[in-house]
Amino acid sequence: MDISPIIDAENLTRIYRLGAADVAGLGGVTFRIAPGAFVVLKGNSGSGKSTLLALLGGLDRPTQGRLRVAGFDVFSLNEKDLVRYRRRVVGIVFQSFNLLPTLTVLENVCLPALLAGFPLKPTREKALRWLEWLGMQDRLHHLPGELSGGEAQRTAIARALINEPPVILADEPTGNLDTRNGQRVVEILGTLNRDYGCTVVMATHATVADAVATRQLCLRDGLIVDDQCLQP
Numbered sequence: 708m709d710i711s712p713i714i715d716a717e718n719l720t721r722i723y724r725l726g727a728a729d730v731a732g733l734g735g736v737t738f739r740i741a742p743g744a745f746v747v748l749k750g751n752s753g754s755g756k757s758t759l760l761a762l763l764g765g766l767d768r769p770t771q772g773r774l775r776v777a778g779f780d781v782f783s784l785n786e787k788d789l790v791r792y793r794r795r796v797v798g799i800v801f802q803s804f805n806l807l808p809t810l811t812v813l814e815n816v817c818l819p820a821l822l823a824g825f826p827l828k829p830t831r832e833k834a835l836r837w838l839e840w841l842g843m844q845d846r847l848h849h850l851p852g853e854l855s856g857g858e859a860q861r862t863a864i865a866r867a868l869i870n871e872p873p874v875i876l877a878d879e880p881t882g883n884l885d886t887r888n889g890q891r892v893v894e895i896l897g898t899l900n901r902d903y904g905c906t907v908v909m910a911t912h913a914t915v916a917d918a919v920a921t922r923q924l925c926l927r928d929g930l931i932v933d934d935q936c937l938q939p
């Protein structure tokens with residue numbers, strides 16, 4: 708059976724211009740990802756993982772290439788539709804959490820839904836459900852500065868989920884966490900993949916996600932050098 712891919716990238720290229728020098732962040736990668744996959748992006752520091760995730764997230768534009776995600780031709784969208792894509796189609800989790808420091812946990816989680824135009828009451832209820840599911844019910848009114856790393860990352864995951872995106876992108880989400888909290892984050896992403904059908908693309912240079920991933924893409928110097936199925 709031929710299942711159409713949820714992510715279809717063709718010759719994605721990102722050259723950074725630094726003065727007179729060109730640095731190839733991504734040297735032209737072509738791949739497809741099936742819906743429901745859990746893809747772990749591996750590769751040394753500087754291999755292009757963050758560059759690729761930023762393109763998939765619509766946070767950066769390629770020098771060349773095409774990208775379709777969930778039916779959107781991402782880089783032919785106008786600015787308004789690109790904002791909509793970033794809010795509704797992809798949920799992004801970063802290594803450094805990127806929570807807004809002056810908003811509480813609950814406010815941080817609600818914000819993307821309110822910006823997307825959803826009304827407050829159902830948004831708040833949904834945020835409370837996700838935060839409870841993530842074990843954050845006793846931290847709702849804390850500020851990010853009052854949270855542990857694990858709690859901050861679980862807040863960031865709830866924020867990524869609030870608009871129910873079909874795709875979750877995670878850039879070294881365990882990089883600032885101890886082993887136990889890192890494993891917990893991976894288990895959460897694994898459950899979202901298995902039980903909620905989210906397609907997950909997670910960059911890491913560690914082996915932490917190998918047990919839950921269904922596929923491994925290895926990058927070196929901005930190119931895919933290995934592509935393997937994993938048995939979760």
Ligand code: ADP
Nearest residue numbers: 723730731732751752753754755756757758759
């Ligand atoms: P990874 O996430 O795998 O560590 P990156 O995607 O961050 O790799 O970087 C890939 C390459 O692109 C590296 O050589 C890096 O130095 C370069 N690069 C990344 N971001 C920029 C930038 N904003 N300006 C110039 N070069 C960059």
Ligand code: MG
Nearest residue numbers: 756757758878
């Ligand atoms: Mg990186």
